[in-house]
Amino acid sequence: MTFRNLATYLSFLCLLSLVACGGPQPEAASTDKGVASTEAPDLMEKEEVVRDVIEHTQEANPEFVAEEKLPVKPVAAAGTEQPTKTTTAPKAPKPAPTTQPAASSSPATAEKPADQSVSSEERTTEVTTAAEPAPQAPTPPDHSAWNALLKQYVSTSGDVNYARLKNQEAALDAYLATLAEATPDKDWGRNASMAYWINAYNAFTVKRILDNWPVKSIMDLDGGKTWDVKWIDLDGKTYSLNQIEHEILRPKYGDPRIHFAVNCAAASCPPLANRAFTASNLNGMLESLTRKFINNGRYNQIEAGAVKVSKIFDWYGSDFGDLRTYLNKYLDDPIAESTEIQFRDYDWSLNN
Numbered sequence: 001m002t003f004r005n006l007a008t009y010l011s012f013l014c015l016l017s018l019v020a021c022g023g024p025q026p027e028a029a030s031t032d033k034g035v036a037s038t039e040a041p042d043l044m045e046k047e048e049v050v051r052d053v054i055e056h057t058q059e060a061n062p063e064f065v066a067e068e069k070l071p072v073k074p075v076a077a078a079g080t081e082q083p084t085k086t087t088t089a090p091k092a093p094k095p096a097p098t099t100q101p102a103a104s105s106s107p108a109t110a111e112k113p114a115d116q117s118v119s120s121e122e123r124t125t126e127v128t129t130a131a132e133p134a135p136q137a138p139t140p141p142d143h144s145a146w147n148a149l150l151k152q153y154v155s156t157s158g159d160v161n162y163a164r165l166k167n168q169e170a171a172l173d174a175y176l177a178t179l180a181e182a183t184p185d186k187d188w189g190r191n192a193s194m195a196y197w198i199n200a201y202n203a204f205t206v207k208r209i210l211d212n213w214p215v216k217s218i219m220d221l222d223g224g225k226t227w228d229v230k231w232i233d234l235d236g237k238t239y240s241l242n243q244i245e246h247e248i249l250r251p252k253y254g255d256p257r258i259h260f261a262v263n264c265a266a267a268s269c270p271p272l273a274n275r276a277f278t279a280s281n282l283n284g285m286l287e288s289l290t291r292k293f294i295n296n297g298r299y300n301q302i303e304a305g306a307v308k309v310s311k312i313f314d315w316y317g318s319d320f321g322d323l324r325t326y327l328n329k330y331l332d333d334p335i336a337e338s339t340e341i342q343f344r345d346y347d348w349s350l351n352n
Helices: 003-021 032-060 120-131 144-153 162-181 190-211 241-253 256-260 282-295 323-330
Strands: 232-234 237-239 301-303 306-309 341-343
Touching: 144 162, 162 190, 162 232, 190 232, 190 241, 190 282, 237 241, 241 256, 256 282, 282 323, 323 341
Parallel strands: 306 341
Antiparallel strands: 232 237, 301 306
C-alpha cells in the first residue's frame, strides 16, 4: 500500500470515528424539539462528508475501499451514547503473477528468416537439381572389335577376305553401332578423334562391299560414285565417305599421311592396315604406313632415270607440297633433282 493510500485510509477511519462518537456536542437545548433541530442537521452534514471521502477514496484506490453504502445512523437522543462499530478494511487482492509467454519452438509461430522467402517447392526443386549428376561428355569408343576382325580377315599386305568376313557381318554391324553412338568431342583430343574417323571410313567401306557382295570392283556400285552417297549414320547425322575424308579428315587435321591410312577397297589404294587405329598408336601407324607405301614397288616404281608413283600424289598434290621433297623424306633411295616424276594408272579392282 502506497503512502497516499495509507493517509487516505487513516483519514477515513478518523472521520468514521467522529461520526460514531457523535463528535463535539453542542449545549443541550431545554426542550426535545430543540435537540432534534440541533443534532439532526449536524449529523447529516457529517455523513455527507464521510460519503464524499469514501467516493474520493474509491476513485483513488478502488481496490482498497469496498463498494458498499454506509448505513444511515439513527439520530440519538441527547446524552445517549452510541455504540462504536469496528470496521475492518478489506485486504487488497493479491496481484496475479505476471507470466511471460514461453518461446515457441514450433516452426509455424517462429519468426521466418528473411532468406526463407523461397517456397518449399522451389527449395525442393533446387535440392533435386543439385543432386542430379551432370551429364558426362561421350568417351571414345572401344575399337577392339574392329581390331579383331582386321587381324582375322585382312592380310599383312592389305588383302581382304570378304567372303569369310561376310559370315561375321553381325560383328561388324555391332562395331559400327558403337561408332554411331557419338562422334568425336573436343575433350577426346586430336589423336582419338582422328583415329575415330579413319576407322569409321575403313569400316564403312568394308560394310559397303559386304552389303553388295559379291562384287568385283567398288566402281560397280552406285554408278562409280559410291563415295558421294550419304548412308553413314553417326550420332544423328548422315555422312558420305567423301564427306568423312574431304570435309573432316583432310581439312581438319591437315596431315597428308591420312591418304595412306584410309582404304577405298581398290587394288591400287594404299593397303588396309590389319590393325585398328587408336589414340596411342595413331602417329606410329601413320608414319609406318606412309613409309611402306612409298617404298612398295607394287604402288610406286622408283628407278634411276624413271620414277612412276601412285595417282594419289597427283590427285592430292596440294596436300604434299613439293612432291620430290616429300617422297625423298621417306624413300630409301632419294629421287635425283633431274629425274622426272610420272604417275601410274589406277587399278580399281577389288582388294581381295
